[in-house]
Amino acid sequence: MESTIVKSVDYNAYFGDNHVVKNVNIEIPKNNVVAVMGPSGCGKTTFLRGINRMHELIPGATAKGKILLNGEDVMEMHPIFVRLKIGMVFQRPNPFPNLSIYDNVIAGYKLNGIKLPKAEKDRIVEHSLTRVALWKEVKDSLTKKGSFLSGGQQQRLCIARAVAMEPEVLLFDEPTSALDPISTSTVEELFHELKKNYTLIIVTHNMQQAARVSDKTAFFYMGELVEYDNTKKMFTNPSDIRTQNYITGRFS
């Protein structure tokens, strides 16, 4: 039986008085890819940012309920520790423009003041870039700036930066919406590889992407988790009419 790595219990998120995530209860199994979909403003990104406590960084944002990582409440952990364990990749590739590819990969260690011997840093860089299928492409240009890479490569570099910290969970917020179809396909292939070692939670507007890459899919609407099930079931026979209307494009 699959073990649960992330669990939300009666999770609610607010921006001031605006109640954007309503009483979400969900269990994310380990080494699964979970897609989170829903129309704009449904609370999916807010929920994602709540998982690694990024929601609270926004002024006026509050949250209630629990997010458990391996059974421990992340609200009771140090936020930096939470973000080491739960990495995040954003919509637009955002490598540090002034850092080399090499330094981008180990940026997490530098920013957290973790000093490593050169050999260990080399190992982490090669290991992380290999994990994201970028090593062969950049091994001879590690000193070049990350911003010289193509959009797809930059996004994989950002994933490598997250992977370098050896997290347990990776959060992706529309990770391919700024990429061309070929780069998108490369990143999607990567998800299949990454799930062997990590648990992936992906917010996406692209329903076909959700169908292609995920094991389970969650559908959010107006802040509520409407349906959460195996992706095959969700895309062939969803239980809730709102899910069916959304995935078939009949949402008004």
Place this chain on the structure above:
Amino acid sequence: MTQLELEIQAVKVEVMSMWYLVESQLQKTRAAILHFDRDLAREVALKEKRVNAFELKLDMDCENIFALYCPVAVDLRFLLAVLKINNNLERIGDIAEGISKYIIESEDDFDRMLVKKTELMKMFDDCISILGDTRVAFEKEDTILARSIFKKDEVLDEINRNAIDRLTECISEDVTTSRDALYILSIIRKLERVGDQAKNIAEEVIFYVEAKVLKHHRDNLK
């Protein structure tokens, strides 16, 4: 209405047109047998090309929708069901053509006593009625009506099972009827296949509407 909904609606209209054509082919085949009307039988054989054209057009339309719209959920099930129903209807069209060819080939009218004793015309009527019911079930998404097809098909199976005994009896009484008996037995076998195709269609209607797979699991009937 989204473009996908419009495309699906167009496919449904097309399937209905094909259905009416196939029903009409079966009705004309029945009339051709009843009145031994070779001209009508020739018309059925000729119109079979139109049934085939419908099949190709529907296959192509479904393929295009899959490629362009990536349908999911009820839309996906509808199109998968249409692809199979399309195939079933085309086969019923083939059956009507096959029976019509027997009429064209036959020198004389079939022995009326054999037709009566084998309940051939009743079998025709039941086939036409079952096919009409599957059409209504599909059009109205009526799975209760679709489920009733399985029971009705048993009548066709019964006639088919009794055919050999009845025809043997007739041949033993009058050996000159043996040629007609063979034709009639072949027609009965073909009509029994119409019942099977209708059952397959009913299964597809239930799959499309309820997302239940009955194929090889008839215990899910209720």
